[in-house]
Amino acid sequence: MAYPWKSWDRALFSQVAGRHWPGAEPVLPRLSRAADHGRLWGAVAAGMAVVGGPEARRAALRGAGSLALASLTVNTVGKGAFRRARPLLEAVPVIRRLRRQPVTSSFPSGHSASAAAFATGAALESAGWGALLAPVAASVAFSRVYTGVHYPSDVLVGCALGVGAAFAVRAVLPPAPGVPRPGPAVPVPELPGGRGLHVVVNAASGPPPLLSPPAARIAAALPLAEVSECTEDDDLAEQLEKAASLAAGQRGALGVCGGDGTVRLAAAVALRHGLPLAVFPGGTRNHFAADLGLRGVEDTAAAVLERRGARVDVAGTTALDGGARGAAEPFLNTFSIGSYPDLVRVRERWSRRVGAWPASVLAAVHVLRTCRPVDIEINGRPRSVWLLFAGNCRYSSVGLAPVRRRDLADGRLDVRIVDGGPYARTRLLGAALTGVLTRSPVYEAAEVRRLRVRVPGEGVHLACDGEVAPAPRELLLDKVPDGLVVYRGRR
Incomplete structure (x- = not known):
């Protein structure tokens, strides 16, 4: 394949190879080898998890996830699509050369992609950790040209892929926002x-x-x-x-x-x-x-x-079976009917054997394969849905069942509906992967104060704050604004 940038690329490579870089010879080759197979970044992530607090652990996890996506993209797509020979080593001093020369395609640089992905992913969660990691990532990327295993364009494209992978991970899993705004401050007992x-x-x-x-x-x-x-x-x-x-x-x-x-x-x-x-x-x-x-x-x-006391909203479900109004059952986070209650039941069954997070992943795959739409009525209108989600207050993240909100006392229910029409599951998955979920015809979102739901079928379950129970034939979802006094953390 012809590369239009070959002339300046090789000229810049020759300049790096022919120039003396004080202090670099004992450092950069070792750093380059340490980054093989992501070992350097694995050690950095482990160190962040041990010495840092919750923010450092989240930054390490996001960096590792970004690195995994970048590495997968480079090794399965990038190097397979572009076959480029490695630079000739005649101009590179022997002391700089790696003992084991890589044999895969030179374009793009996997080490650079991994370094940029980890540092950018961590920075998207914690600006402080990102600032600390940026010089290390840049040194790893430069070391690939310094040791003669990549052309500069290989490194630049690898870095771009790494940054893109980090932003792709952020689009799927947005960083946690600050503490949501509670309701009005209220006096609480002196204890x-x-x-x-x-x-x-x-x-x-x-x-x-x-x-x-x-x-x-x-x-x-x-x-x-x-x-x-x-x-x-x-x-x-x-x-x-x-x-x-x-x-x-x-x-x-x-x-x-x-x-x-x-x-x-x-x-x-x-x-x-x-x-x-x-x-x-x-x-x-x-x-x-x-x-x-x-x-x-x-x-x-x-x-x-x-x-430190404040008031927060409480949402509730009230059974209306047979015209009789039951007692309101509050929920503080989320309510759902459809695929999510099935996911919770499967996850709880497996979590004792494999752990909570592996069980969540396995349950999601299982439910995606096996779940079926649920026939319900929403405010008197018949609907076939994969999921009906209602959040106590407006959630800021976009998705089928988001988990982050900015205000705990806005008086609203955040309702998300996924229709169960033809090919809805395939269309929904494609919309989520391409980032156009909010414009998908099978996805609907609204903010309301109350919602009436009727469940004519048998065997339908609901989930409130992660607890699964059989759904009544008819129920009302509404809000008690500023209904609960709680103790809150520092803002």
């Missing part, structure tokens, strides 16, 4: 040392603790709080009611430690008793706690001691 706070810890939630269990950490941070553990043999709802009654008698607050399903149950109890709710993260994902700016048990303890 010195946690006195008057009654906390129920769901010991069955989340992964096993690596060091001290959550109950011990809560007791250490709030020594005067009453902390009780609920095991699989105990009745969680009954234990929460007992704790709430004691807290109400002391004009205190209710605390809960568990996942989103546990927090949802505690929110219902706190609403009935008119108590503020302290949410201690203790589940696998902890979406609601994260939206409150509470990343760990100690964050919630600090919020209690500093009396």
Whole structure:
């Protein structure tokens, strides 16, 4: 294949080869070898995960994902489509040359693509880590020309592919925004040392603790709080009611430690008793706690001691079977009917054997292959849907079931519908992969205050905050604006 840039490319390569670079000879060849097969970036990611906090771990994970996509693109598409011989080494000093010369196509540079992808991916999550990694990535890219294994254009195109891979990953998995805006600040009880706070810890939630269990950490941070553990043999709802009654008698607050399903149950109890709710993260994902700016048990303890209270919206589902109106069941994050409840059921069945995240991936593949549309009525209109999603407040990310929001008290339900028409699954997947999901004819989104849903068929399930249950024949989704007082993290 003819390359129109060959003349300047080879001239620039010769200039790099013929120039003396002080201090580079003992460093760049070693750095280039260290980056073989992504070993350098794997070590960097591991170091970030060990010495950094949550932001560093997210940056490392995003960098690794971007690197994986860039490497896959270069090695399966780039080098297969372009056959370019490696540069001649006569002009490169022997001391710079690699002991093992690569034999694959010179165009594009896989090392450069991986370096640019990891650094850019990390920068999209954390500007600080991106600034630290950029010089290392640039040095790896330059080392490929310095050691004589690539032309400059190989490196430039490789870097461009790496940056593109990082932005592609960001399009699919947007970085987490800052802490969402809560509702208006409200006074909460003064609880010195946690006195008057009654906390129920769901010991069955989340992964096993690596060091001290959550109950011990809560007791250490709030020594005067009453902390009780609920095991699989105990009745969680009954234990929460007992704790709430004691807290109400002391004009205190209710605390809960568990996942989103546990927090949802505690929110219902706190609403009935008119108590503020302290949410201690203790589940696998902890979406609601994260939206409150509470990343760990100690964050919630600090919020209690500093009396940082705010109001947030609560959404609810009310069964309307047979014309009789049942009690409203609140949810704090999301409600869904269709493929997502099936995914949750499959994921929970597999998670004990293979772990939470592998189970999520396997469940998604399984549901994509096997799920069928559900026939429902939405506000009296018959629809066949793959998914009906409703979020408590507007979510900022685009997708079938987004997980990020910016405001916890906007009075809205964020509704997403995926129709189940002919070839809907194929069209939907294509729209998601090409980034035109919002313009897909099978995808619809709206913001409403209430929604009436009728389920004429049998065996349909719904999911509220990750908890799956049989769907009633008819239900109403609505909002209680500023309905719940919670403790929030620092903004």
